[in-house]
Amino acid sequence: MTKTDSIQRKPRAARELDDLDRRILGELSRDATQAYAAISQVVGLSPPAVHERVKRLRASGAIKATVAQLDGPAVGKPLLAFIHVDTVGWGKTSAMMALGDWPEVEEIHSATGDTCLILKVRVASPLALEGLLSQLYDTQGVRGTRTYLTLSTHLERAVQAEVSTDLEDMAGIK
Known part of the structure; x- marks a missing residue:
């Protein structure tokens, strides 16, 4: 057993999404507060059928959570940055994954290329970003960072369920 075995996620056996599932997911990704009756009008199913499909989509893991998408500046975090983190050895350690507990860290991605991890963070100010970077450098395994501020x-947006027909045609899908 390696050090990272306990933090690896096993993929779920997902049932294949059909066109109706994708259309329902598309509607929910635009506004998860819509009534099933409103979604049913768009996708052409009855409200109970939409409800059943949504329950199945939740159970399968296609819908991970229903959350409010917050506005960074409105909650006092107007500064958005992406931090490329170089680590000693493999970046996906327990110490690195614990960064997900920091409220400033919105996303953590393993990456290829010249970095190990990419963090998406939101903070109140450049001074707050400096403090976050200082804490990051105190994290075991961090060797260096490169920070990119967004203007x-x-x-x-969240993951989109729909698939562009043109892209499917180009890839030979169908």
């Missing part, structure tokens, strides 16, 4: 965000 503005043009698109930010």
Whole structure:
């Protein structure tokens, strides 16, 4: 057993999503507070059928959670940054994954290329970012960082379930 075995996630056996599932997920990703009756009008199913499909999508893991998408500046965190973290050895250690407990850290990604991990963080100010970086350097295994500040965000959204027909055609899918 290696050090990372306990933090590896096993993929769930997912049932294949059909077009109706994708359309329901698309509607929910735009507004998860919609009534099943409103979604049923768009996808052409009865509200109880939409409800049953949503229950199955939750059980299968296709829907991980229903959350409010917060506005960074409105909650006092106007500064968005991406931090590339270089580590000693493999970056996906318990110490690195514990960074997910920090409220400033929104995402943690293992990466290829010239970095080990990419963190998406939101903070109140450059001084707060400096404090976060200081704490990051105190984390076991961190060797170095490169930080990229965003000037503005043009698109930010959750995973989309729909598939572009043009992309499917280009890839030979169907």
